[in-house]
Amino acid sequence: MEEEKLTGSEETSAAKANGLSEVNRGVAWDGCSVLLDINDGDRLVFSRLSPSASIKIGNKKCSLRPLVGCPFGSLFTVETGPSGPHLSRSAPSSTGNCVEEISKDEGQSVNEIRDNRSLIDNNTAQSLSSEDIEAMRSEGATGDEIVKALIANSSTFEKKTVFSQEKYKLKKQKKYAPKVLLRRPSMRSICETYFKKHPQRTGFMRVDTLSMLLSMANVGPYSDALVLDKLGGLVVGSVAERVGGTGYICSTYFGTVPYQIDIVRMFNLSSDVCARILQAPFSDLSPLQNAPSECAMSDPSDVRPGSPETAQPDPSNELLQDGDSLLDSRDNGDDTLTGQKPVKPGRKAPPEIVKSWKDNGFTSLIIAAPEMDVESLIMDLLPLLAYSAPFAIYHQYLQPLATCMHKLQASKMAIGMQISEPWLREYQVLPWRTHPHMQMNAFGGYILSGIRISNSNTGGVIEDKAA
């Protein structure tokens, strides 16, 4: 039994082979897509580090240029400089840790127990006015100095419990010394951000549900994944991220206009990976080569003027900044990773690839189309799967999936079927304060999963699809 060991240089080349050099994966580069987390998740903004990119924090507009070349996970604060407010890298916040240290010392000491019985909330506790604060700021006081001054001038601060004091301090810091965390967009952060801020745009797809879809559909290297994504590209992007630069992701659609998959651009997928994301209408994939199935006709909201390449981005997407070129379909400049013209994800599948899909069958099927009729969708798409290939269907309603499952059982097209409802609960874990979060999301959708089988009673033959 051999134990393979990769040396350091082999690991580097292994990562590079995937089209992602190690350096770029950890460090923000010019033109990359980023997720800005302001004040610990209070505000989440997707942006692209183009030369003109900026962010407005409070009433200050700051350029995002300082972020280029910084590692993902870097923290920034707004500082006032000679040329105006700018983002500057700061040390990681240790406030989150202070609470626990304090409480360890406090322990069960009876003398220290405080409560809020005599605290009256009538807005008279703070003696500094907003003019005083503005004056401090114009004299060059940092955010942290302002917070210290506020604490010093609060008549009730000393009477609060330690936990309450921390909460007060954090609240003031968020307002006067906001922090911006540079985060790398990934399936997890993109899904969570949309779920938190604009869930209706991604069909209320929760991160645990999306994770299960990917596993159930056995998305992996060399997958030929068939995806019906009406969630703006969240599923296509996640599948592509998981497949890497091998295999293909076929984003299919009914009718003549591809579904918008702009969210794919947020993933920072390399050119190699983007080249694997192809779009093909169902009519091209169907062996019948007739008009697409009537029952699964695209709904009216799909009809857009113009071709997919010039489709206008959704202007109401507040998650993106004004003037942001994130959804600009005209990518200017070269891909800084490879120096080549960047490949747009979602180009039309060339005929030879479509033929290979027909000959080999797809290895995975994921359907995420909460508004469409799943029963007819699965009847159309399941025959495109290779035998023994798994499928996973996401839906917001139980009944259509139940009907689907029953139909598939009766027609003997699939086995191993299951309807699952994922459940996710987050916990706050702090000394003496461990409990599930007070707020909880109640519903992450349903999934119907299964495996396609050959329903031939002659024991199955290797099909010659070359006809």
Place this chain on the structure above:
Amino acid sequence: MTMMVAVDDAQKLSFKRPIADGDTVIVYERHDCMRAVTVSPGSELQNRFGVFKHSDWVGKPFGSKVFSSKGGFVFLLAPTPQLWTLVLSHRTQILYLPDISFVVSYLEIVPGCVVLESGTGSGSLSTSLARAVAPSGHLFTFDFHEQRASSARADFQRNGLTSLITVTVRDIQGEGFPKEHEGSVDAVFLDLPQPWLAIPSASRCLKPDAVLCSFSPCIEQVQRTCETLRSSFTDIRTFEVLVRSYEIKEHCFAKSVSEEDGSPVGPPPQKRKQSTLPANKSEKTESNFSVMAKPCNTARGHTGYLTFARLTVLSN
């Protein structure tokens, strides 16, 4: 040439890739009865449905229905990490799909990543991690139990995963991860009784902003782990992931037999009075046929808490 995780194009599942000698197939008898079988010339499989000759299987596509000498049948499925989790032999308590899928996503594992895992256990998660890093990444997995490490190695070899997984016998709680991994790891997964002992070493192995996950059944373990994480990690989050399954039932008067497990789906008694049997089963109309769904009565109540954290990026 088995294909649990394809490491080249020829291994992928396809209409054109038939079952061959030496392949591992998953024999599906019922949704709750499956097993892994290695196809070998001259061998037979015996179960309640009869005797199946392996030689009948060779040349057929995966996903085929195959018959026994007495006319019973099973399905032959291609192995996947999910199916493997359901058929593998349990040497330890294992992780199942909901936890596995959440861990792979939340650790942000993509092809090319280098991942550390301790303990290996029965290799359930390891197999899914291998798929996530393939074809160019690697999983280094550690277990302090020599025999279990050996069994895991044997499984990975059988499943064609040796280019993706390295198993080492090592006590990670006592010794930490080997120095050679320091600064080069994209994700760490811990399933240990005292994970806090492994956290300092994990923090040296992880690249900045990379993610660690610790799985613990008990909340006290979670509390101690989080306490230890706070010095070098940020974005510490703890979750529980579960799944509720649903069962369906046909609501109609005609008796129909679900082929999978042979149990009849019977009519609810009160409908019988109004019914008239349809001449042909396939002509059921909407008015006398519907499908009902309800949650299953039993469910897994708890597996463990999943704590995730990112290695803090220092500003120097």
